[in-house]
């Protein structure tokens with residue numbers, strides 16, 4: 001176990017998972033945890049979705065590897081791109097192997113066509129761990145050193161700060177429609193209005209739907225939920241239900257028309273197995289009810305500062321980091337996998353699988369309430 005390097009500092013025990021089924025993970029000591037994180041916000045269909053596994057296996061028999069890096073195409077990836085672009089109302093897609101690499105692609109495109117390296121992003125946001133995606137993230141957690149900053153990214157926390165930042169000449173604004181890992185925060189309606197206004201004057205708006213895509217808010221994408229058409233959109237995580245490392249950067253036609261040649265790509269761009277599982281995720285979600293209103297219930301307690309819920313995602317905020325940490329630890333002891341938020345460490349976060357039953361949800365809330373009452 002010591003050979004695997006980890007950059008994350010946590011006081012919690014590192015778990016060794018030996019098996020996962022439905023939304024349960026089994027540890028090497030035999031303990032079974034209910035995964036209320038859906039992996040890392042990426043497996044809302046759970047770990048036993050047989051049609052996804054079949055699609056990957058069948059594709060591996062026909063054509064297990066090709067790449068779009070040098071411009072080549074393959075049949076399944078072409079079918080998948082067309083289906084995904086239609087679904088998302090976008091013109092082109094570039095496939096990557098993660099959310100970070102898709103955000104990196106989106107920022108490079110925006111800077112390339114604007115000939116500018118200044119951007120605007122929101123406080124608490126997390127856009128990834130590569131250099132450009134980290135620069136666009138909240139620096140309280142995602143800062144790095146010893147490398148000259150390639151981008152200037154001004155952070156906003158409300159519509160007036162956003163408007164002030166946009167008065168400068170910027171290449172792009174990047175936004176998580178709902179801030180997920182940072183603590184499940186929503187933006188005010190005015191933020192979207194300001195973005196729309198500047199978008200109509202030429203601002204490139206990138207929506208990072210790495211988390212919110214594929215049904216987390218009850219619609220296919222958060223852009224449908226908020227009725228906002230971004231110029232560039234990033235998808236990852238739920239795109240393959242976490243079964244294959246896949247990300248996508250989708251662009252509108254007017255963006256595509258402005259791209260001149262620049263060298264960019266990945267060995268695993270347009271991977272046939274990723275495309276096969278991505279296509280099957282679309283098929284599976286098409287036949288599901290994505291209404292998550294049954295997960296709306298919030299906990300009211302004098303030890304809870306705020307309980308924020310958006311679709312299947314939630315965050316419970318406490319008065320201190322130590323209370324949040326104690327909550328996560330006690331929940332794990334009681335059989336629930338749950339995590340701390342990355343940008344606001346007083347909060348814990350969850351992302352319930354779509355296949356979670358009403359009874360599971362009831363038990364999850366009851367266990368949370370009793371821990372808050374008795375242990376914190």
Ligand SMILES: Cc1ncc(COP(=O)(O)O)c(C=O)c1O
Nearest residue numbers: 098099100126127128176210211
């Ligand atoms: C909104 C958002 N964007 C980008 C990323 C980075 O994705 P990945 O870890 O697949 O590189 C994440 C990861 O949590 C995310 O939440």
